[in-house]
Amino acid sequence: MTNELLPSGWAWYIAILTVLSLLACLWLLKSNSTRHEVKDQPELHGSNQWDGLHEYDNPLPKWWSNLFVITVVFAFGYLALFPGLAVLPGMLGWSTKELYRQEIATAKAETDPLFNAYLNQDVATVSQDKGALQIGGRLFQTYCVQCHGSDMRGSRGFPNLVDADWLYPSTPDGIKTTIMDGRVGGMPAFAQQWSGDQLKNVTQYVLSLSGRATSPSAAKLGEATFKQVCVACHGAEGKGNQAIGAPNLTDNVWLYGGSAATIEETLVKGRSGQMPAQKEILGEARVHLLAAYVYAKARESATDGAR
């Protein structure tokens, strides 16, 4: 049998050691339970005595040593039935993997019809359904919070999903596509080819887009580079392009950070945020519910006036 956790050499080592220790237990019991002839006055065991108490050389009581024999027999039975020896599958064919597979199959059989039913409605309709949102919320807490946070507000490099600022299309279908197929942001590392003050100047220009330039003259110089290189993705006014996930640089909402130092880091190193595709992992029915949940939450916070 193959064992994924142990290389087979170790599996045999452990198996042999286990069987030998069980046999050693039996031998130890046997060698210590030889019945002496019961004498009226058993022999003193050496000179062991303490506080007037003497230790006699008596055999273990029969019921006591039999209990030990029973545990050893139980151990052999257990090892024959279950895969405790690592080198044998066990006669019952039980395995944690099989148990896990069965549990998943049972859970899927219960939930799949429930989840699949929502596929007949579009994401916007599902986003009005209280029951669907409850399921979506639980799915989000299970599969998405490690990156987007339990409050959906994200963190550096992981977008806030409830701030009305979107990298990619925020339509129901746009959100579903993001989750199904994943997204990869592609911000090239431009500054590596730049010389002199170009990095400082472009950074000042980016700051100026959100009204924060500290050196307007440098920003003016940086504008030329921006109009040449950056407009292709971020647009002539720097408002971004959701088709390729190029962020709006004018709204002072930042994925990585809007300080001069962080903008320079973005330009020197480039950025490539990755939203993992969930199609193969969760399947369309769950993604459908998640898209509805994200869409509902985003709309809720937009109407709350929350950013």
Ligand code: HEC
């Ligand atoms: C491994 C981290 C990670 C996990 C897990 C993850 N995401 Fe993302 N997600 C990202 C990153 C990073 C981006 C931004 C991609 C980029 O920079 O282009 C993103 C983007 C998004 C967007 C687009 C946001 C926008 O502004 O357009 C949505 C919607 C989204 N994720 C939903 C989800 C949902 C729902 C789940 C749970 C199934 C999930 N994500 C799980 C990392 C993750």
Ligand code: HEC
């Ligand atoms: C090929 C398209 C493309 C070009 C050209 C491009 N960018 Fe980007 N930029 C992106 C994408 C996509 C992202 C988002 C990266 C991510 O999601 O990880 C980004 C992110 C950024 C960010 C980070 C924004 C934030 O919220 O933290 C800044 C700043 C930026 N770009 C500035 C520039 C400047 C300045 C130029 C011109 C020198 C430029 N970009 C050229 C595609 C581009």
